[in-house]
Amino acid sequence: MFNGTGGAYLDFIRIRFLTMLAYRVNYYTGILIYTLNIGVYYFTWKAIYGGGGELGGFTASQMTTYLAVSWMARAFYFNNLDREISTDIRDGSIAIQFIRPYNYLMVKMMQGFGEGLFRFMLFMIPGMAIAMLFFPVKLPTAPEAWAGFLVMLFFSFLINSQLNIITGLMAFFVENNEGFMRMKRVVVDLFSGLIIPISLFPSWLGSIMEFLPFQAITYLPGSVFTGRIQGVGIWNVLGVQVLWFVLLLIPMVWLYRASRKRLFVQGG
Amino acid sequence: MSYYFGLIGEYLKNYIKTRMTYRADFWVEVISDLLFQVTNLIFIFVIFMHTDSLGGWSQSEVVFVYGFFMVPFGIFSCFVNLWGFSERYIVKGEMDRVMTRPAHNLFQIFLENVDPPALVGSIIGIVIMAVSGAQLDVAFEWWTIPALIILTISAVAIYTGIYTALTSLSFYSDAPTGILPLMYNVQGYGRYPVTIYNRAIQVLLTWIMPFAFVGVYPASLFLEREEMRNMAFLTPLMGAIFFAIGLTAWNYGVRRYRGAGS
Amino acid sequence: MSGNAIEVKDLRKTFKVQKNREGLKGAFLDLFKREYNEVAAVKDISFSIPQGEICGYIGENGAGKSTTIKMLTGILVPTSGHLTVGGYVPYEEREKFVQHIGVVFGQRSQLWWDIGVIESFQLLRKVYKVSEPDFKRRLDELVERLQLQDLLNRPVRKLSLGQRMRCELVAALLHNPSIVFLDEPTIGLDIVVKSEIREFLKDMNRDHGTTILLTTHDLQDIEALCSRVIMLDDGKIIYDGGLEELKNRWGTGREVQFQFGTPTRLEQLRSWTEALPALAWSAENELEAKVWIPLEINVSDVLGQVVSKADITDIKIIETNTDDIVRSIYQSGTAEKKPDATIREDEGVVATHV
Numbered sequence: 001m002f003n004g005t006g007g008a009y010l011d012f013i014r015i016r017f018l019t020m021l022a023y024r025v026n027y028y029t030g031i032l033i034y035t036l037n038i039g040v041y042y043f044t045w046k047a048i049y050g051g052g053g054e055l056g057g058f059t060a061s062q063m064t065t066y067l068a069v070s071w072m073a074r075a076f077y078f079n080n081l082d083r084e085i086s087t088d089i090r091d092g093s094i095a096i097q098f099i100r101p102y103n104y105l106m107v108k109m110m111q112g113f114g115e116g117l118f119r120f121m122l123f124m125i126p127g128m129a130i131a132m133l134f135f136p137v138k139l140p141t142a143p144e145a146w147a148g149f150l151v152m153l154f155f156s157f158l159i160n161s162q163l164n165i166i167t168g169l170m171a172f173f174v175e176n177n178e179g180f181m182r183m184k185r186v187v188v189d190l191f192s193g194l195i196i197p198i199s200l201f202p203s204w205l206g207s208i209m210e211f212l213p214f215q216a217i218t219y220l221p222g223s224v225f226t227g228r229i230q231g232v233g234i235w236n237v238l239g240v241q242v243l244w245f246v247l248l249l250i251p252m253v254w255l256y257r258a259s260r261k262r263l264f265v266q267g268g
Numbered sequence: 269m270s271y272y273f274g275l276i277g278e279y280l281k282n283y284i285k286t287r288m289t290y291r292a293d294f295w296v297e298v299i300s301d302l303l304f305q306v307t308n309l310i311f312i313f314v315i316f317m318h319t320d321s322l323g324g325w326s327q328s329e330v331v332f333v334y335g336f337f338m339v340p341f342g343i344f345s346c347f348v349n350l351w352g353f354s355e356r357y358i359v360k361g362e363m364d365r366v367m368t369r370p371a372h373n374l375f376q377i378f379l380e381n382v383d384p385p386a387l388v389g390s391i392i393g394i395v396i397m398a399v400s401g402a403q404l405d406v407a408f409e410w411w412t413i414p415a416l417i418i419l420t421i422s423a424v425a426i427y428t429g430i431y432t433a434l435t436s437l438s439f440y441s442d443a444p445t446g447i448l449p450l451m452y453n454v455q456g457y458g459r460y461p462v463t464i465y466n467r468a469i470q471v472l473l474t475w476i477m478p479f480a481f482v483g484v485y486p487a488s489l490f491l492e493r494e495e496m497r498n499m500a501f502l503t504p505l506m507g508a509i510f511f512a513i514g515l516t517a518w519n520y521g522v523r524r525y526r527g528a529g530s
Numbered sequence: 531m532s533g534n535a536i537e538v539k540d541l542r543k544t545f546k547v548q549k550n551r552e553g554l555k556g557a558f559l560d561l562f563k564r565e566y567n568e569v570a571a572v573k574d575i576s577f578s579i580p581q582g583e584i585c586g587y588i589g590e591n592g593a594g595k596s597t598t599i600k601m602l603t604g605i606l607v608p609t610s611g612h613l614t615v616g617g618y619v620p621y622e623e624r625e626k627f628v629q630h631i632g633v634v635f636g637q638r639s640q641l642w643w644d645i646g647v648i649e650s651f652q653l654l655r656k657v658y659k660v661s662e663p664d665f666k667r668r669l670d671e672l673v674e675r676l677q678l679q680d681l682l683n684r685p686v687r688k689l690s691l692g693q694r695m696r697c698e699l700v701a702a703l704l705h706n707p708s709i710v711f712l713d714e715p716t717i718g719l720d721i722v723v724k725s726e727i728r729e730f731l732k733d734m735n736r737d738h739g740t741t742i743l744l745t746t747h748d749l750q751d752i753e754a755l756c757s758r759v760i761m762l763d764d765g766k767i768i769y770d771g772g773l774e775e776l777k778n779r780w781g782t783g784r785e786v787q788f789q790f791g792t793p794t795r796l797e798q799l800r801s802w803t804e805a806l807p808a809l810a811w812s813a814e815n816e817l818e819a820k821v822w823i824p825l826e827i828n829v830s831d832v833l834g835q836v837v838s839k840a841d842i843t844d845i846k847i848i849e850t851n852t853d854d855i856v857r858s859i860y861q862s863g864t865a866e867k868k869p870d871a872t873i874r875e876d877e878g879v880v881a882t883h884v
Contacts, residue, residue: 033454039469040457047464048319055318179296183303190307196314271659278656286644365640367605368633369657370625376657526607526621527543 008102009110016114021122030075031127038071038131041195056199062226063197065138068131069149069225070194070218076124077157077217079112082181085168089259098260105165105256112161140227148234152221155241160217162248163188169255172262193219213244272375279379287384297385301345305338305389308456323464329491330460332400336487337459338393339416340423345386348378348428351448354438363525374432374518397490406490419486419500422507426481427455429510432518439521451477459483463495474499481506534614535709535741536579536602541611543572543597571597573765574611579758581708582739584731586752586773589762595745596713598762602743603633603711616709629658632707634698636714639686646683647697651704658705665704672700676730692723699727703734710734712744716751728754749855761855776855783824786832789844790817803835 042064049060058066085108088094097104131137140146167184171177189195191214198209198219209215220237223229229237287294312334316327325333357363357377366373366380401408434448458479462470473480486503488496549565572594579585589595600606601613604620604627613620618627634640641650655665673679676696686694695715702710712731716724732755734740746752752759752773759776761769769776793816803809803821809832810822823832829847836842 033451036469036472037453040454040460040465043465043469044315044322044460047323048315050319174293174296179293179300182297183300186300186304186307190310195307195311200314200318202314202317274656278653282642282645282649282653285646285649286642361638364600364605365633365635365638367624368603368628368631370629370659371657372625523607526605527545527609 009106012107012110013114013117016111017118020115020118027123030123031130034071034075034123034127035130035134038068038135041067042135056197057228058197058199058226061136061138062228064135066197066222066226068128068135068137070222072124072128072131073153073156073218073221074189074194075127076116076120076153077160078119079115079161079164081108081112081161081164082168082184084108084111085165086171086177086181089168089171094259095263098263105252108165109161112164113157116157140225142227142230144234145224145227145230148238149221149225152224152238152241155238155245156217156221158245159213159241159248160188162245162252163213166248166252166255169252169259172255172259188214188217191215192217193222197222213248216241216244272371275371275375275379279382280384283382283384294385297383298388301386301389302392305392308459309334323461325461326404328400328403329493332397332404332406332491333459333461333484333487335393335396335398335400336419336490337483338396339390340420340427340482341455342386342388342390342393343420344424344427344431345389346383348424348431349381349383350377350431350435351381353377353435358438358525367526373522374515401490404491407492412490415489419489419503422504423482423486425507425511426478426503429507429512429514430477432514433510436514436517436521439525455479455482458485478506478510533580534578535581535583535616536577536743537612537614538578538598538602539576539612540574541572541576541598541601541613542570542574542609543594543601543606544568544570544609570765572601572608575762575765575767577760577767577770579741579743581741582735583758584735584742584744584755586756586759587743587745587762588747588752588759593762594765595762599711599713599743599745603631604628629705630707630709632702632705632710634702634710634712634715636695636698636712636717639694639698640701641686641694641697643686645685647678647686647689647700648682650686650697650701654701654704660705664706668704668706669700672703675733676700676726692719695719695723695727699730706738707740708738709741710743712742712746714746715744716746716748724748724751725754731755778825783822784829785820785822785848786829787820787844787846787848788818788836788840788842790819791841791843793817794819794840799836799840802839803832806832806835 045060045063045067049055049063052060055063085094088097094104097107128137132139140149163184167177167181170180174180191198191209191212193215198206198215201209220229220240224234224237309331312327312330315322316330320326322330357366363373366376369376430451431448434451454473454477456479457465457469458473458481460483462473462480462484465473470480480499481503485496485499487500489500545568546566547569549567575594575598587595587598597606601608602615602620604615604624607621615627616630618630620627640654641647642653651665651669655662660668673682676699678693678696678700681689681693681697686697689697699715715731716727719727728751731742731744735742735755742755744751744755756773758771759769759773760767761776795816796811796813796819799811799813799819799821803811806827808824808827811819812821813819821832823829833845
């Protein structure tokens with residue numbers, strides 16, 4: 001019985017992976033456009049750095065690597081679970097999902113992971129290779145930077161998916177949560193450090209960021225990859241990610257329970 | 269023509285009535301739109317905390333360009349909202365209903381998806397232009413308002429052309445939905461002085477995905493930046509060309525949908 | 531305009547369908563190169579419908595009904611063949627043409643979801659360029675006929691399915707089209723609403739001479755409305771003619787289900803209906819039984835025999851639907867062969883009387 005369910009969960013990963021494979025156009029263009037994104041920011045920062053020096057603890061070369069790896073990490077962890085969930089809620093199909101013998105959130109996570117695997121192999125890796133052709137990206141040499149980064153990348157995916165699920169489930173409680181989903185996307189892109197590394201923010205804003213989960217998505221793994229954080233520091237930032245993963249479970253599960261209750265008591 | 273203007277009014281009326289039922293949403297949407305703009309402004313401010321000029325442009329100039337950028341973008345987002353076209357009209361089949369009505373199909377789709385909260389962005393864009401323009405002592409001439417109107421219409425035409433052409437891919441492929449959000453990222457780059465980019469990206473943003481014509485080129489006319497003046501004058505032509513491309517691609521797509529041109 | 535509202539000659543539509551290869555490797559190959567199959571959905575069909583006729587267009591799912599309707603309404607362009615609808619070639623002058631037709635897709639709404647129905651009507655008035663007085667007259671007429679007075683200001687999402695469908699009809703008819711296409715207009719509705727809608731359509735046809743082409747799976751829709759039926763199977767017309775003839779040839783009969791208050795044995799039931807040996811009785815248990823009644827026997831005759839004798843708590847009559855008829859035609863071979871069989875049967879009857 002448990003075995004069967006576990007197998008079913010794995011199947012969700014596989015099916016989503018295959019589904020993603022079918023959407024070819026998206027990912028050819030996706031790589032190009034991500035590369036373009038990196039390019040635009042690369043030249044913007046180049047203009048800002050001018051001759052050289054350091055900004056917010058980043059050398060020009062570190063900034064290039066940070067940019068490339070941040071965008072390509074986004075290529076991996078990004079998903080539309082929020083939209084999928086809110087669509088399920090709005091068209092009522094969530095009721096069917098809730099009575100099936102599996103956990104809806106687990107299924108969504110698995111689907112997200114299937115998508116992530118696809119994005120990792122067919123988007124992030126080739127994208128990174130192409131970005132390295134065009135821009136002076138420096139890969140880390142320390143094995144612990146690689147190991148740390150890959151583990152942290154997985155947690156980036158988890159935390160980002162948790163935020164997506166939370167935003168998606170909000171559709172139960174607000175009539176139309178399109179606005180929230182858009183806000184979330186913008187906030188994650190800005191405050192995760194994708195567009196500007198957190199250390200370049202004004203110090204007051206930077207210290208607020210330290211108490212929010214967003215930096216755990218991009219800034220922390222990016223810092224490990226660029227070698228700005230090394231050795232024991234890696235364990236510390238990984239700890240921050242794990243902490244946020246656990247903390248975000250609370251509102252997620254609470255919202256899920258509340259949603260079920262709302263669905264079964266009030267009929268949606 | 270007056271038929272189509274009448275329809276615009278009628279659809280907007282229905283939009284407003286719909287929104288009356290969900291008033292809170294209206295403001296959530298306005299705020300989320302603005303938040304998107306605010307993050308871009310934050311980017312500009314953070315950059316200028318670390319430098320005095322971006323490729324020879326001051327902070328006020330870059331902010332002014334940004335203000336201009338917001339005006340056509342708001343109008344475009346209000347009237348040309350093609351998000352989810354594939355899902356709603358192709359997968360769920362609403363295209364058939366559209367085709368049984370006596371108005372141009374693309375026009376109906378635009379109107380069925382109007383999004384007036386986006387116009388708030390245009391208004392704020394004008395305010396930003398006014399404030400940063402005052403800081404820069406930008407001269408207010410007799411031609412300022414007419415030029416603003418013409419350049420705005422041209423920029424809206426460029427957006428419309430590009431997005432319509434891309435959306436028309438839905439008629440050929442199952443799910444090109446991923447392209448639109450990605451394009452969303454790219455269009456923002458036209459609002460920075462494109463001269464900071466290398467040649468390839470400049471060419472891309474000028475001629476292939478001409479987003480420089482929705483931001484920095486037209487805005488440079490008001491800032492009297494000589495190096496881009498010719499480009500500013502070119503904006504209406506680019507608008508016409510890209511609008512024509514978009515419409516042609518769309519009509520081809522519809523032909524294909526109807527099974528005539530495959 | 532000629533006497534025919536719809537004329538179709540050798541109409542054909544083929545689609546390219548993408549082949550999906552199997553498994554991981556197949557999906558990966560599809561990523562780079564796709565393969566297509568050509569599938570003909572409508573195969574060189576011809577028919578014409580005179581003005582003022584109500585014609586049923588039936589067939590199983592996938593038989594080509596919707597494809598035909600989409601060509602007739604100007605949505606799809608035919609691969610080959612000729613068609614005119616209301617004097618227009620639909621796919622050539624779509625925007626002008628659709629001014630003269632009304633379309634209802636039973637499973638798809640054309641109304642604004644969140645606002646009062648009247649707002650959608652107002653909008654459609656503008657879309658179809660209906661003048662204010664014409665609109666008012668037409669709306670009053672429709673509203674009164676369909677009893678929508680109290681619903682006009684209610685948002686669509688608060689309407690029941692039956693109420694919504696009545697509003698959909700109004701939306702499709704506001705511009706007083708001379709030809710109306712109805713795709714499953716009664717799907718999912720309860721019997722009362724169904725019969726209201728049928729009555730309405732009949733009246734409209736009589737009063738305005740509106741030509742109606744409707745697709746349905748409900749044989750009662752056809753029985754109530756259509757003088758003529760066109761039946762489609764696998765993209766070809768397999769029957770075009772009157773309804774009675776169709777039913778006589780291919781209708782397989784009806785089934786009546788009984789529930790009894792006291793145990794009733796099968797033998798008892800058979801003995802009560804001894805006079806009608808063609809009946810086929812079967813029973814699940816002593817409280818439930820079914821009887822199969824061939825077309826030539828009236829259901830009321832059977833009921834008359836049983837009702838007076840048994841303690842009945844519930845009766846259900848199950849009519850053959852169009853799908854059953856299509857299936858029985860399909861099983862008996864093509865439609866062309868069948869008439870011979872009928873004739874032979876008739877001859878047989880004649881022979882016994884001689």
